[in-house]
Amino acid sequence: MHVVVNAAMSADGKLSTHDREQVAISGEADFDRVDGLRADSDAVMVGVGTVLADDPSLTVDDPDRIAQRGDRGDPPQPARVVADSRARTPPDAQILDDEAETYLVVGERAATEKVERLESTGATVIAAGHDRVDLSAGLDALESHGIDRLMVEGGGELIFSLFADDLVDELSVFVGPMLIGGRDAPTLADGDGFLEGFPVLDLRDVEQMDGGVLLRWDVA
Numbered sequence: 001m002h003v004v005v006n007a008a009m010s011a012d013g014k015l016s017t018h019d020r021e022q023v024a025i026s027g028e029a030d031f032d033r034v035d036g037l038r039a040d041s042d043a044v045m046v047g048v049g050t051v052l053a054d055d056p057s058l059t060v061d062d063p064d065r066i067a068q069r070g071d072r073g074d075p076p077q078p079a080r081v082v083a084d085s086r087a088r089t090p091p092d093a094q095i096l097d098d099e100a101e102t103y104l105v106v107g108e109r110a111a112t113e114k115v116e117r118l119e120s121t122g123a124t125v126i127a128a129g130h131d132r133v134d135l136s137a138g139l140d141a142l143e144s145h146g147i148d149r150l151m152v153e154g155g156g157e158l159i160f161s162l163f164a165d166d167l168v169d170e171l172s173v174f175v176g177p178m179l180i181g182g183r184d185a186p187t188l189a190d191g192d193g194f195l196e197g198f199p200v201l202d203l204r205d206v207e208q209m210d211g212g213v214l215l216r217w218d219v220a
């Protein structure tokens with residue numbers, strides 16, 4: 001499986017405010033690029049923290065891109081994936097609507113009644129790991145469902161874990177022309193942080209857009 005992480009951060013490295021309020025860091029051009037990245041993916045993944053904070057849809061907006069997916073024999077929309085150890089995704093979350101297929105990767109200890117409630121929305125629940133989602137096992141299971149190209153949009157906890165488990169192939173970061181601040185505001189890679197074995201990145205491309213800069217890296 002090929003894993004691409006994409007996110008937008010402020011010039012001071014924050015993904016959102018300290019109270020986890022969503023911020024439009026990208027401008028029109030970058031949001032359009034993100035729409036294209038989604039359209040080129042089999043699935044778009046976030047952590048449950050992002051679902052609870054943003055209630056995203058993670059769908060492709062551009063009708064031409066949706067049509068092109070159909071021409072390729074792909075479903076109109078990429079699937080959505082949530083890493084959600086305790087099945088905390090609200091049953092009325094947008095990510096569970098009928099726009100696209102949704103996979104919830106949960107821990108084996110997730111409460112049965114919560115799992116059944118989420119399955120009743122039509123979502124496919126995959127158990128991987130015990131208390132917390134085992135991302136390597138979860139991605140293997142997704143691959144067996146035909147997901148070969150995975151885009152990950154965040155947030156910082158999930159992105160850190162994917163790097164810690166050596167599961168990321170590419171990273172694109174839009175650095176927007178604003179400061180957000182706040183020592184507790186989410187950053188690109190939160191989690192426990194690395195003390196050694198820091199992931200190394202090879203810079204592939206730099207592009208100015210929306211008054212900021214898009215950085216594209218391959219993971220070495």
Ligand SMILES: NC(=O)C1=CN([C@@H]2O[C@H](COP(=O)(O)OP(=O)(O)OC[C@H]3O[C@@H](n4cnc5c(N)ncnc54)[C@H](OP(=O)(O)O)[C@@H]3O)[C@@H](O)[C@H]2O)C=CC1
Nearest residue numbers: 007008016020047048049050085133154155156157158161
């Ligand atoms: N600017 C941008 O590009 C983006 C910004 N954001 C912002 O980020 C914030 C949310 O980020 P954050 O709070 O970090 O949440 P995440 O979306 O990273 O979700 C984190 C949660 O995912 C669950 N999870 C399950 N398995 C794992 C695992 N193996 N490793 C890590 N997490 C796992 C955990 O909850 P549990 O243990 O219960 O399963 C964890 O608390 C929001 O404010 C949002 O607006 C989000 C995406 C993009």
Ligand SMILES: Nc1nc(O)c(N)c(N[C@@H]2O[C@H](COP(=O)(O)O)[C@@H](O)[C@H]2O)n1
Nearest residue numbers: 008023024025026054056057058059153
């Ligand atoms: N690329 C990008 N730029 C920003 O400025 C952002 N705030 C985000 N946030 C991510 O996009 C998701 C919302 O997507 P929907 O359009 O609602 O589907 C949000 O949940 C973050 O993952 N991304």
